[in-house]
Amino acid sequence: MYFLTYKYNNEEKIGVLSNDSKNIIPMEKIFHKLNKKTPKTMNDFIQLSNDRLIQRIKTILDTTNFDGIPKDKIKICAPIPYPKRNLICLGKNYTDHVKELMGKTIADSNIPESPIYFSKAASPAIGDGDIIKSHSSLTNQIDYEVELAIIIGKDGMNIKEDEALDYIFGYTIINDITARDIQRERKQWFKGKSLSTFSPMGPYIVHKSIIPWPVELNLESKVNGETRQKSNTRNMIFNIPYIIRDLSQGMELRAGDIILTGTPSGVGLGFEPPKFLKSGDIIECYIEKIGTLTNKIE
Template sequence: MKLLSYIQDGGYRLGIHTNDGILDVTEASVVYGQAETAQLRIQDVIEGGTEVLKRLQNLQHLAENNPYGKLQLLDESKLEFAPCVTSPGKIVCVGLNYRKHAEETKAAVPQTPILFSKFNNALAGHLEPVPLPAVSQQVDYEAELAIVIGRKAFNISKEEALDYVFGYCCANDLSARDLQFRTQQWLLGKTCDKFAPIGPYLVTADEAGNPNNLRISCTVNGEMRQSSNTEDMIFHCDEIISYISQHMTLAPGDIILTGTPEGVMLGYPPEQRVFLKAGDVVTVEIEKLGKLTNTMSL
């Protein structure tokens, strides 16, 4: 199932992506007399797990197998997308987690995951403009697979880790390189406003399949900059979840950004680096998860 959040009348609404358009969960719940799903938002679904997903699947089945009648599917192109996860307790990121990315930046291959964080101010939705900070001249793109946790996880094994995942989405770990490397702590260059676009959909784990073998790419103004596969990760999704859970409790809705493949500007020789500027359109695409597009702005 592909879920999404969008903004209507100043608030978040929950949608389901179908081949014919976007199913508004609130409206469909009223039309088909399924009151228990009418007020659901994305965090409710994540916390509700299998039971709530079954109700949404039933709602989608009713919509797809009955004349729509009063139910009007929404045109996706006219929606104002919100981040597909709207209120994570934590956004934990993994640095230097693709072998070829480590090689291009001439960094040593990590022996344990390198962790840093972003905050909720960095969240942005699909098609939402991303303001370039006036204090940076070196903003870089980073296509990433994001894991969304579905169950409380503490000190879990690698073998059971993927059972704690609700779903996956595309992410762009935007990075202001001049701020990132101003000190040994990367935080300043990582969590500027809107520096963590995610979406457009939150795809449930069953539909996404094996997260350790998904094609991932990034284009800037239509030009391919990154093209890889998550199998090139140094630490795969199950290892990452297990490792983090040994140090902190992961909660439903927490997001883990799993690192970026080669092709970022940081990997180019200094004289060839062309960092993002206002008007640049960046698209992250991951197999089975869709395309996440954002335009850089002043």
């Protein structure tokens, strides 16, 4: 199932993509069938979700002829516009990306022996079709990074690798927009990655039941139709079970947490000369079985 946050008649709601992908089924219609109170936000929905509820929703979608809202009548928002905590990011998690940035970033050029974590503010995250602000008074080196994001489904600490899937709700796409000059000047990641609108997310959260385990998905990015990044999540240095186990050691992961799993080679900084984003550029981030997240630079 594909879950989303959307605006219809100037009201923000959550819903599910219909089985034919043509319409949006408001969550309130589904929860009316369940005789339950409708959660107001995606975070609320994730908090109360479990495998039994997801199966009941699937059954309702398969057996009920809903009068949905056509996709062209709604505005798709980031699926979790206001994450409860900062996004948890993983740096240098594809070998080819490490190699392309040798000597160009604040990090060393070695293949990491353990995961490198940092955080990124997203309040709010922006959705498919939204504009990324240029912040031209602050930066002229805006870069893109297509990343698979894990949405945690329940609270947990000291999670074992063979238990990791139990703690996942689903997956989405995040374009980890970065101001490379700010990143370099400040000698850390947070500021250069946390400017307003620098967290495009979506278009959907795909429930984990749709994605085969282990997760091996093609991902790519394009700028103005030119393919820049192209890889598969099987090429991660640290895979998803390892990330969840490692992060959760002594640190509680919470339902709704969002973990970015890193980006492959092909970012703007990796070219010679660099190919940073310019006003009017259109960036498409695609991940197999999830969809395409498209945004434009102001």
